[in-house]
Amino acid sequence: IEAVQDAVQRPGRTVEWPQHGNRPAYISEIYGQNVFDLKSLQQTLPKPVYARFIQQIKGRMSIDRPTADAVAHAAKVWAMDRGATHFTHWFQPQTGTTAEKHDSFLTLKTVISNGIEETSAIDAFSGSQLLQSEPDASSFPNGGMRTTFEARGYTIWDTTSPMFLRKGPHSTSILYIPSVFISYNGEALDEKTILLRSAEVLSTAAVKLLNVLGDKETKRVYATLGTEQEFFLIDRALYNLRPDLKITGRTLVGTVPPKHQQLEDHYFGQIPSRVLATIAEAELELYKLGVPVKTRHNEVAPNQFEIAPIFEEASVAVDHNLVLMETLHQVAHRHKLKVLFHEKPFKGVNGSGKHCNWSLSTDQGDNLLDPTIKPETNYRFLLFLVATLDAVHKHGGLLRASIASASNEHRLGANEAPPGIVSAFLGEHLTEVLDSIVDKRDVRNFSQPHLQTVKVGGTVLDLKVSTLPTIARDLTDRNRTSPFAFTGNKFEFRAVGSKQSPSFPTVLLNASVAASITAITEELVKQKGSKPEPSIDDILIVVRKFITSSKSIRFEGNNYSEEWVVEAEKRGLPNIKQCPVAFRQLLAAEHSNLLTKLGIMTTEEIHSRFHILMEKYAKDLVIEGNTLKNMIMQGVLPAAFAFKKELTDLVVSQKNLGLEISTLPEMKTLKTITTLTTTLQTAAEKLASIIDRVNALEGSEEQGELAGAELTVALEEVRHASDALELYVSDKQWPYPKYTELLF
Ligand code: ADP
Numbered sequence: 001i002e003a004v005q006d007a008v009q010r011p012g013r014t015v016e017w018p019q020h021g022n023r024p025a026y027i028s029e030i031y032g033q034n035v036f037d038l039k040s041l042q043q044t045l046p047k048p049v050y051a052r053f054i055q056q057i058k059g060r061m062s063i064d065r066p067t068a069d070a071v072a073h074a075a076k077v078w079a080m081d082r083g084a085t086h087f088t089h090w091f092q093p094q095t096g097t098t099a100e101k102h103d104s105f106l107t108l109k110t111v112i113s114n115g116i117e118e119t120s121a122i123d124a125f126s127g128s129q130l131l132q133s134e135p136d137a138s139s140f141p142n143g144g145m146r147t148t149f150e151a152r153g154y155t156i157w158d159t160t161s162p163m164f165l166r167k168g169p170h171s172t173s174i175l176y177i178p179s180v181f182i183s184y185n186g187e188a189l190d191e192k193t194i195l196l197r198s199a200e201v202l203s204t205a206a207v208k209l210l211n212v213l214g215d216k217e218t219k220r221v222y223a224t225l226g227t228e229q230e231f232f233l234i235d236r237a238l239y240n241l242r243p244d245l246k247i248t249g250r251t252l253v254g255t256v257p258p259k260h261q262q263l264e265d266h267y268f269g270q271i272p273s274r275v276l277a278t279i280a281e282a283e284l285e286l287y288k289l290g291v292p293v294k295t296r297h298n299e300v301a302p303n304q305f306e307i308a309p310i311f312e313e314a315s316v317a318v319d320h321n322l323v324l325m326e327t328l329h330q331v332a333h334r335h336k337l338k339v340l341f342h343e344k345p346f347k348g349v350n351g352s353g354k355h356c357n358w359s360l361s362t363d364q365g366d367n368l369l370d371p372t373i374k375p376e377t378n379y380r381f382l383l384f385l386v387a388t389l390d391a392v393h394k395h396g397g398l399l400r401a402s403i404a405s406a407s408n409e410h411r412l413g414a415n416e417a418p419p420g421i422v423s424a425f426l427g428e429h430l431t432e433v434l435d436s437i438v439d440k441r442d443v444r445n446f447s448q449p450h451l452q453t454v455k456v457g458g459t460v461l462d463l464k465v466s467t468l469p470t471i472a473r474d475l476t477d478r479n480r481t482s483p484f485a486f487t488g489n490k491f492e493f494r495a496v497g498s499k500q501s502p503s504f505p506t507v508l509l510n511a512s513v514a515a516s517i518t519a520i521t522e523e524l525v526k527q528k529g530s531k532p533e534p535s536i537d538d539i540l541i542v543v544r545k546f547i548t549s550s551k552s553i554r555f556e557g558n559n560y561s562e563e564w565v566v567e568a569e570k571r572g573l574p575n576i577k578q579c580p581v582a583f584r585q586l587l588a589a590e591h592s593n594l595l596t597k598l599g600i601m602t603t604e605e606i607h608s609r610f611h612i613l614m615e616k617y618a619k620d621l622v623i624e625g626n627t628l629k630n631m632i633m634q635g636v637l638p639a640a641f642a643f644k645k646e647l648t649d650l651v652v653s654q655k656n657l658g659l660e661i662s663t664l665p666e667m668k669t670l671k672t673i674t675t676l677t678t679t680l681q682t683a684a685e686k687l688a689s690i691i692d693r694v695n696a697l698e699g700s701e702e703q704g705e706l707a708g709a710e711l712t713v714a715l716e717e718v719r720h721a722s723d724a725l726e727l728y729v730s731d732k733q734w735p736y737p738k739y740t741e742l743l744f
């Protein structure tokens with residue numbers, strides 16, 4: 001009760017928006033303030049040194065020592081002028097979060113003058129410190145790739161992502177150096193190395209196809225990524241009273257209140273003021289960090305929100321998504337709120353996802369998946385579109401693996417997020433375009449009388465209210481049930497979990513699409529024969545072939561429906577419901593060969609990742625099991641017993657008065673409580689014994705297997721029993737804040 005009152009009475013916190021002269025600063029004036037970008041570098045380095053640096057990073061060469069020293073010195077001066085005392089390599093081990101180890105700029109220098117040793121303190125930062133660091137790597141997940149005696153790991157500056165400053169203790173700051181994390185033998189131990197590898201492979205493949213099409217200008221193609229981040233915000237005091245939320249990120253017991261999201265009054269509603277203050281403060285920090293946050297709004301569930309940035313090159317977008325999550329986490333603390341990134345913190349209430357909007361851009365700024373007004377004659381678009389479809393068709397299993405986790409499993413297929421079947425949605429118009437190509441006929445006319453095409457990629461919708469401006473309508477409608485939907489000029493990978501790094505899904509998507517682009521290029525080269533460029537007919541023959549071969553992956557209907565499950569099975573599409581099955585896709589020859597052939601992952605790296613995923617999955621479930629067991633044994637059952645004693649006392653006292661007790665309402669509740677308590681106790685004991693069996697197993701694979709098959713079920717059974725009891729035990733005795741308190 002105190003916590004609830006605390007939550008209600010908490011004073012708001014506001015942070016001053018920066019001034020520019022005597023007016024509030026524009027976002028554009030704040031943007032990137034804390035980023036040491038190429039422009040800042042150019043301003044501080046001597047011209048030839050800067051030129052050499054650019055030449056070396058563009059050419060993917062290693063950076064020579066004098067250049068590195070100069071860049072390090074410039075970065076140090078820039079950072080120290082802004083209060084930096086420390087620097088850190090910032091990297092992404094396979095834990096879903098980031099890691100850092102701070103080093104101060106302090107160096108001791110000893111000089112001997114007149115035979116006397118004099119030690120003085122200086123601030124130094126060398127090129128080698130910038131380029132490389134050696135964290136004690138043995139305690140990061142490595143999936144058995146290294147034994148402890150060769151536990152060396154290196155973090156190496158990723159020159160494609162700029163350094164930035166974040167708040168340190170006092171009013172100091174820390175210089176962050178985005179880095180990759182590799183083993184002594186050069187194996188990837190992180191999320192980023194493989195992302196950078198996949199980006200290069202994708203670029204090479206796409207540039208080759210463009211070349212065949214006669215484009216000699218484009219030298220580089222990159223994946224663009226825009227991550228829509230969903231999350232919940234709840235009060236910290238209440239959060240602290242829920243061991244399940246604290247330890248596992250989700251509620252393991254609790255029933256939905258009478259009013260939750262049925263009314264859909266939260267979606268796009270007014271953002272509560274404490275939440276708005278939190279998001280606004282986070283945004284201010286993110287602007288300074290050059291994270292282009294753009295949109296904020298309420299989501300479907302109570303206390304659920306979303307922030308989306310403007311898309312960027314994928315590797316930078318991944319860094320920025322992680323910075324966004326960390327910043328939100330820290331700022332929420334300052335507002336006495338707790339941000340929940342778990343995919344399913346509350347049962348019976350919508351979960352959270354991270355929609356990954358993905359497309360391909362050339363260095364000329366062209367979006368290769370932009371259909372433009374007439375997609376049917378935009379051959380470049382058609383080729384890249386069918387390449388993406390072909391990739392999803394051949395490697396849907398891989399994409400499914402990339403989003404599998406114990407937490408996302410609660411959301412996938414839970415009638416709010418796409419099921420375990422990976423399919424692609426194109427929308428009516430593009431479906432018609434592809435159908436017409438296959439049928440060798442004209443495209444059905446899409447312009448209706450009240451619609452006229454003006455906007456590239458869309459049409460104008462007349463609202464029939466003359467005071468409203470006409471609005472642009474996307475070429476595609478939406479299908480919120482599709483795991484992989486074309487939305488205007490990009491694909492939206494909607495099944496990605498809110499908690500996970502967007503890196504691995506992007507890697508596997510990049511890899512699969514790169515392979516399909518190459519397959520298409522080869523076909524096209526064959527088709528064109530000795531002609532300098534393929535003819536329209538050549539292109540259409542290839543496009544037609546790939547439309548047909550990938551047709552089974554396309555689905556326009558309701559992905560949540562039972563019919564789709566049946567239909568997908570007929571089409572031979574895998575329906576992967578459980579994590580261990582999903583993880584095993586990584587090892588399937590057709591998928592692992594793709595990654596090894598492209599040089600994105602070695603066989604060892606694939607196996608290592610498989611083991612890390614399995615181990616994490618088993619551990620997550622065991623932790624949930626233990627947490628739930630403790631909550632039941634130490635909280636729920638004692639509460640039920642206490643309530644039962646109260647009821648028993650009531651009954652006994654009435655019996656002593658000589659009243660007939662068999663018809664007492666107390667008696668009825670007492671009986672119900674007794675039955676429900678017995679069921680709960682039995683379920684909790686069963687849960688405990690399964691946990692013991694999982695723990696007794698040796699390998700992570702066996703553990704994951706058993707946990708997936710039995711622990712998940714036992715967790716549900718205990719929850720079911722506890723939730724039934726929650727409805728009968730008196731409110732004042734219930735040991736944990738309920739959904740009503742947490743969500744409203
Ligand atoms: P919606 O999903 O509601 O259509 P938007 O069009 O605003 O919303 O896009 C959502 C996300 O998709 C944003 O983060 C946006 O930057 C991103 N996005 C838009 N275009 C692209 C693109 N070409 N490549 C990658 N992401 C994109």
Ligand code: MG
Pocket residue numbers: 228355492
């Ligand atoms: Mg969207």
